[in-house]
Amino acid sequence: MNKHILSAAAAAVLLSFSAASAVQAAQIYPVDQARFMTNARFDFKVELDTVVDRKNIQVQINGQDYKKVLKGDEIYVAEEIDAKGSAIILRDVEIKKPGKYTVTVKSPEGELRANWDIYTTPKKAVAKNVIILLADGLSVGHRTAARILSKGVTNGMYNAPLAMDDMPHMALLGTSSVDTIAADSANTASAYMTGHKSSVNALGVYADRTKASQDDPRQETIAEILRRKTGKAIGVVSDAEIEDATPASVVSHTRRRADKADIVGMFWDVRPDVILGGGSAYFLPQGVPGSKRKDQTNYIEMFKNDGYQFVTDRTELNDAVKGKAPQKLLGLFHTGNMDGWIDRHQWKGNTVKKFPNQPDFTDSFNAAVKVLEQNKNGFFLMLEAGLVDKFSHPLDWTRSVGDTIAFDKVVELAQKYVDKHPDTLLIVTGDHTHSISVAGTVDDNKPGKDMREKVGVYAEAGYPNYEDKDKDGFPDNFAPSKRLAVFFGAHPDYYETYRPYPDKTFNPAVKNEKGEYVADDTYKNVEGGHFVEGNLPRNESQGVHTVDDLVVTARGPRSEEIKGFMNSTEIFRVMAEAMALGH
Known part of the structure; x- marks a missing residue:
């Protein structure tokens, strides 16, 4: 949040912290308009623009001294590091009664105000288990392309829906954050896991004005609440680095998502019963080949x-759950992000030769459930298809859609699990969107070499010629002679080739001597391709997230609350209500 010194005139003005006033440094956390749950813990903080003696600061909630509502030991900081202002902090507090709360701070600077809406949940849980499946960056374009490739279209009719389509309840989600309409995976996933909005790059915290990344006001995560209030098992599964933003959101508190070595420590603090994904580099002590740690902590040995x-x-994963499954399972299948479905099964590109035996997402889901369902109290499972996003950023739509289909195979398994276990709430969505759209087809058999002229739109698009002879739901060849024409709307300079990239993920842009990102010349001379001027600032190397609404689908106990338009924090509320976490 940008620092701004209040003028004498502004000091007399009542500051309501709406989007219009978000540039003010003086702030109350949780922020104005926050809506969160009773008995969920959080840090309370007041930041003032100038140094103010504590006796000249009055903090009230609903007209009475704030300590009558928030119980804890106050920390008064006369002058915060990195700021020329005072602060009041209370750590790890909670509000036990639902209702409307108005926080008022009066000082020589003027008056600050924040309004909170505190809700509770039913006293009795209706869901024993909760499964939330997130495809990072999942957009309508991903779903459409995946449905065409996986199910096919006949005479204008899809031959079948995707598993994620075939759910009884649906809504649109808004993903904007405290600081911007255009959010990232950290604060969007954090909204699901805490019920609070946050800021870009922040996980489980309100990003305050100090430079330190882990002293910001905390928001209790759903995993911490489950550990504190229930005996449920917890699982976190991803095909990205397990320390990456979305899986990290289940356990983490940092305003810097890049604190990956520390995030492993946060996993250790919470100790989910199942942890499966990539990112072993941050578990290994310094000096071990592949390690990215700067200390000698060996988290793999600690977990073992x-x-x-x-x-x-x-x-090893499938063997581990044959017969009686272990009570706790840690699986790390890559030093970084895992490879996508197409690379592992067809192209053998990227790092498959180095890591040839990575599990499918369905393997990881099945293993996680076998471990977690042993808990008689039930379980919470968050599974992320992170590669949908990882391939969308570099505009590699083919790989991204391949992993969207792989994600849908997990949704299919989850649907079957709910069929057998109707006391399970299943939620399926993304955490933000990308600017991906299906425009038509590209037909190599059209005459000439100019690939742009081989794009068919409207009646000229016809149908692509993907085949699925083995009926596994994946095209036998992701690069047929007539394939989808898919484009991204927000992108840097790049060379459009209208082709997939079997050897490795497409790279749209590289940095020049001026520090600007320009089109990668690797693709300059691909026959029939052409230069595409970017529409993003020249400091952006890839495509970016968009502000478009997300689609969320759901079934099971409390899923009827998924309807209409919802703010992303409402996903936490629905899960919390299903498990009766507010008491």
Whole structure:
């Protein structure tokens, strides 16, 4: 939040913290318009623009001294590091009664105000289990392309819906954050896991004005609430680095999502019963090949000593859950992000040769559920298809859609699980969108070499010629002679080739001597391709997230609350109500 010194005139003005006043440094956390749950813990903070003696600061909630509502030891900071202003902080507080709360701060600077809406939940849980499946960056364009490739279209009719389509309740989600309409995976996923909005790059915190990344006002995560209030098992699964933003949101408190070595420590603090994904580099001590840690902490050994069964590839994962499953399972299948479905099954591109036996997403889901369902109290499982986003940023739509289909295979398994276990709430969505659209087809058999002229739109598009002879739901060839024409609307300079990239993920832009990103010449001379001027600032190397609404679908107990338009924090509310976490 940008610092702004209040003028004498402004000091007399009542500051209501709406989007229009978000540039003010003076602030109350949780912020104005926050809507959160009773008995969920949070840090309270007041930031003032100038140094003010504590005796000249009055803090009230609903007209009475704030300490009558928030119980805790106050920390008064006369002058915060990195700021020329005072602060009041209370850590780890909660509000026990639902209702409307108005926080008022009076000082020589003037008056600040924040309005909170505190809700509670039913006293009795209606869901034993909650499964939330997130495809990072999942947009309508991804869903459409995946449905065409996986199910096919006949005479204008889709041959079948995707599993994620075939759910009884649907809504649109708004994903904007405290600081911007255009959010990232950290604060969007954090909204699901805490019920609070946050800021770009922030996980489980309100990003305050100090430079330190882990002293910001905390928001209790759903995993922490479950550990504190229930005996439920917890699982976190991803095909990205497990320390990446979305999986990290289940356990983390930092305003800097890049604190990946520290985020491993946050996983250790919460200790989910199942942790499966990439990112072993941050678990390994410094000096071990592949490690990215700067200390000698060996988290793999720590987890193993705590009773976790540790697996490193598909064979070990599937063997681990044959017969009686372990009580706790840690699986790290790559030092970084895992490879996508197309690379592992067809192209053998990217790092598949180095990591040849990575599990499918369906393997990870099945293993996670087998471990978690042993808990008689039920479980919470968050699974993220992170590669949908990882391939959308570099405009590699083919890989991204391949992983959208792989994600839908997990949704299909989850649907079957709910069929057998109707006391399970299932929610399926993304955490933000990309600017991906299906425009028509590209037909290599059209005459000439100019690939742009091979794009068919309207009646000229016809139908692509993908085939699925083995009926596994994936095209046998993701690069047929007539394929989808898919484009991204927000992008840097790049060379459009109208083709997939089997060897490795497409790279749209590289940095020049001026520090600007320009089109990568690697693709300059691909026959029939052409230069496409970017529409993003020249400091952006890839495509970016968009502000478009997300689609969310759901079934199971409390899923009827998924309807109309919702703010992203309402996903937390629905899960919390289903599990009766507000008491």
